Amino acid sequence: MRTKIVATLGPASMNHAAMRAMVRHGARIFRCNFSHDRAEAFTDVVRWTRQLEQEFGIRLTVMGDLSGPKLRIGEVAGSPLAIQHGDRILLGLAGKTSPDHKDLPCITLDDPAPLSGLEQDMPVSLSDGMLRFHVEKVLETDMLFVLKAENAGLLTSHKGIAFPGKFHPLPAFTEKDRRDLREGLEVGLDAFAQSFVQGPDDLDDVHAEMDRLGVRVPLVAKLERRQALDRLDEILERCDAVMVARGDLGLEMPLISLPVHQKRIIKACRRHSKAAIVATQMLLSMVKNPIPTRAETTDVANAVLDGADCVMLSEETAIGEHPVEAVRILGGIAKEAETYYHESSRQTLEARVAKKGPSEYLAYAAALLAETASGTALVCHTASGATARRIASRRPGPRIYAVTPNEHVTHLLNFYADVTPAMADTSMERHVARAERFIENCADIHEGETVIITSGQPTPGQLRARANADEQPPAPTNELKIYIK
Known part of the structure; x- marks a missing residue:
């Protein structure tokens, strides 16, 4: 198989036996997520990976995924709350209130930066896009807003919040990332992915810290912000690979646009001779089920036919019930697609x-x-x-x-x-x-x-x-x- 498989490690797979089986079925890169663990939790992963290299006689890569500035709301009174289409809630900086709207549910942020420049009619999404709102009224500029729900769902505490299409003044490379990078290098991680990259400066920050630490390792730019696509060529000049992170990127644009943007990103990677990783929900149904859906197999094959270098499994191998089988099936789909790809392109x-x-x-x-x-x-x-x-x-x-x-x-x-x-x-x-x-x-x-x-x-x-x-x-x-x- 030519396409590389990235397998995310978690409770279902962070053990020597599962990693060995996944390597046997084509996994070449193990992803360690800093959103859930610190570097010390990956010490055994590095040791097992080096052992597997010796056993199979191949090179393997352990990649640390830096969290970036993931935005989350605070405590929601009465959580979970059922929100209906047309309901209104307050969004504001922690401690900000409105006596005229005291009966509305309130969600808060500790950092004022994401609220800066938020204006009427701008979209806001919660819980990975499961709840969608728009700004109905600005009560206090950059501080307090009334949001109107565009669909129904549950509103719970500490969920992620996104402002699709809005520029975020927060740097992608946070102090937590700085610590995780240093500790990750100390335990022997081979590469890193930076989350929520908006432009080349975010990658320059990571490289500057690597240089300060005296080591340069491969750096993957995760494309999760709409603004990153406007500066894609500059980003590709700074990184070694990009990840089409379709979860958060899908919140930044209409979902009907996402497939075309995925193809454009992969095409740009080919122009720059940089690796393209396609990620998120590749075989999501296999978190519970032993076989994928027909649509998922087609999605994986199309990513390979578009020219993706890597396909990545997230929940499927981290917390899924069938992590090794997910890798085996992903590899099988990729191999079939590769055969067709080379048959059709050999003459051109x-x-x-x-x-x-x-x-x-x-x-x-x-x-x-x-x-x-x-x-x-x-x-x-x-x-x-x-x-x-x-x-x-x-x-x-x-x-x-x-x-x-x-x-x-x-x-x-x-x-x-x-x-x-x-x-x-x-x-x-x-x-x-x-x-x-x-x-x-x-x-x-x-x-x-x-x-x-x-x-x-x-x-x-x-x-x-x-x-x-x-x-x-x-x-x-x-x-x-x-x-x-």
């Missing part, structure tokens, strides 16, 4: 390039050569992972193996469809020799099969340029070779 392989440079064309040439020379695999030696990302974005038919001397790059490349990362044998200086050594030792590449190798070894002119440079950038990919094992 495109050069999907964001910048028309030598590196992009070399990646395209490698993918095209693999097709025309009946290659079994592509093996690229890569220091940063860039060459593997570019080749993967073309979706060639043969499997891609990325051989790298840098361990953190293996965790990064686990997010990319088609790519199997491996550590390079650094006892040899020449990069092409390292790739050839990998091919000779790889049991999945058989004698007589054709392999396309890409690598980068500095030429005399490049060595002179690097000697005069302030930094020593990795050698660019400049070598393409047909190798028969």
Whole structure:
């Protein structure tokens, strides 16, 4: 299977046996949610993951999901309250009241920032969109409002609140995230996802903290705010992958628009050679049921056909009754979709390039050569992972193996469809020799099969340029070779 599976760990799956079974069925990334635990709770997860790497002989990634500024209301008097269509409630800063509306139920926020700029007719949603309101009247600017219900439901304490389409002055990277990042790195997490990203500055904040801590690991931007889509290209330049987090993103726009936006995001990821993760309710019915619905199987397949690198399970593996079966079925759907995808695209392989440079064309040439020379695999030696990302974005038919001397790059490349990362044998200086050594030792590449190798070894002119440079950038990919094992 080429598509990567991200499995969220929780009470149903945070044990060695379940993780082992999920890896056997295709899980390559384990998601640890900081909304429910601190880093110390994931110490065993990291240890088990390293053991599973040794057992299966593959690279696995443990990703910490930073909470971000999740907005929640305070205590609601008389909770739970039944709200009917047309009912009115008060929304205000904690401690604010209105004598003229004292009979209305009241929900409060401790932080005034989310209320800043809230105006009449703006939408407000509660409980992940189950209760929808609009601002009927502004009683006190930025402080107190009357909301009118647009549907019926239960109003309970401490539920999440959202203001669809409204810019939030709160930074995505909170003090809690800062602590979780530091502690997560200490216990050995391999990558992080930042929630509620609105623009590139939010990612710059995370990278600055990583630099302060002296380590850079892969960073995933979770797209949950409508504003993020307006700056998607800038966000893609700052992150290693994006997650189409359809739960909160679906609150920020009409649900009828969400499928098209998902396709646009994936297409943009392909242009930038960045990984795309599709998440939320992929197989939600399997939280309780042993098989998914027909609509869910179609949803997963369409995500793969659109070009998603990863599909993610949340409640299904965290608290569901069938976590391992959910991974098995998800992998089966993805594999069927991949077969159709490559059958239909083999004759129309495109050069999907964001910048028309030598590196992009070399990646395209490698993918095209693999097709025309009946290659079994592509093996690229890569220091940063860039060459593997570019080749993967073309979706060639043969499997891609990325051989790298840098361990953190293996965790990064686990997010990319088609790519199997491996550590390079650094006892040899020449990069092409390292790739050839990998091919000779790889049991999945058989004698007589054709392999396309890409690598980068500095030429005399490049060595002179690097000697005069302030930094020593990795050698660019400049070598393409047909190798028969």
